[in-house]
Amino acid sequence: MGFDVFSSAVGSLESDGWPPGRLSTTRLILREPEAGDRSRLIDWASAEVNxxxxxxxxxxxxxxxxxxxxxRRPGLFVVERDGAMLGFVTIDRRDRDRLGHVLPGGNEAELGYMFLPEAWGHGVATEAAAGALRWFDYAHGGELVVVSAQLANTASIRVADKLGFVETVRFEDYGALQWLGVRRPPNP
Ligand SMILES: CC(C)(COP(=O)(O)OP(=O)(O)OC[C@H]1O[C@@H](n2cnc3c(N)ncnc32)[C@H](O)[C@@H]1OP(=O)(O)O)[C@@H](O)C(=O)NCCC(=O)NCCS
Structure with a gap:
């Protein structure tokens, strides 16, 4: 699927505002990946997360x-709490060739989030993604953001909902029904 932290080949965000340094939210730090994250990144191979x-x-x-x-790439944030890496948030470009777009030319900014099971259920994904979106609004003010998830991924859609994403389209891809939400830019 289009959610890949391991590749630099995905549509990377072009950004004058990168890297932003370490961003803080109430409980979390958002930062670029470091060599010490390698083994935790490999933990993402698990069936549960994927x-x-x-x-x-x-x-x-x-x-x-x-x-x-x-x-490292613009828009890729590792998320840590109390020194432990919990997951990551990405903002990339949604490939024009994929299904599901809200702009005629595609290439929308697309949010992604993925956390290790030990972090699930405590509002971490919502808090981290809100932090990344605050950076995005500052660096790319006025631009909309999309998020896509399998319709069956209720937790992911709930996170999108809490962040203010609104369902725009459903479509079939990767053999499953997909959900695409859009977040219009906040008022200037
Ligand atoms: C999806 C994911 C990021 C959510 O992370 P999280 O830190 O648990 O998210 P939050 O705690 O911020 O919010 C989850 C919300 O979904 C709800 N939820 C969780 N599982 C649910 C389920 N099976 N059915 C309905 N709601 C569910 C939670 O109750 C919470 O909503 P609430 O705040 O109204 O109670 C995490 O489960 C994950 O990393 N999954 C694997 C990777 C993945 O699927 N990423 C998304 C790809 S599109």
Whole structure:
């Protein structure tokens, strides 16, 4: 699926405002990936985390493919609390070739979020994504953002809902019904 922290090939956000340094929210720090994150990043291979994002990935393949220094790109935030890495939030460009767009030319800014199961259920994804969106509104003011999820991924859609995303379209892709929400830019 289009949700990939391991690749630099996904449509990276162009941004004059990058890197923004370490961003803080009430409980969390958002920062760029570091070498010490490597083993935690590989924990993302699990089937539990990837239930709605393409299934588990072979752990040994990731071990072999991931550089010692995890790749950095504009819009990729690692999220940590009390020094422990919990997950990440991404803002990338939604590839024109994919299904599901709200702009005629596609290429919308697209939010993604993914956390290890130990962090689930405590408002972490919502708080972290809100922090990333605050940075985005500052650096890319006036631009809308989309988020997509499998319709069956109720927790993900609930996070989008809490962040102010509104359903725009449903479509079939990757053999499942997909949900696309849009967040209009806040008033200037
Ligand atoms: C989706 C995900 C990011 C949510 O993270 P989180 O930190 O638990 O999210 P939050 O706690 O901020 O909010 C989750 C909301 O969904 C609700 N929720 C969780 N599971 C649910 C379920 N099965 N059915 C209905 N609602 C559910 C929670 O109650 C909460 O809503 P509330 O605040 O109104 O009670 C996390 O489960 C995850 O990383 N999943 C694997 C990766 C993934 O699917 N990412 C999204 C790809 S589109």
């Amino acid at each position: 239930q709605y994002t393409g299934g588990a990935r072979p752990r040994d393949e990731l071990e072999a493919a991931m550089p010692v220094e995890p790749r």
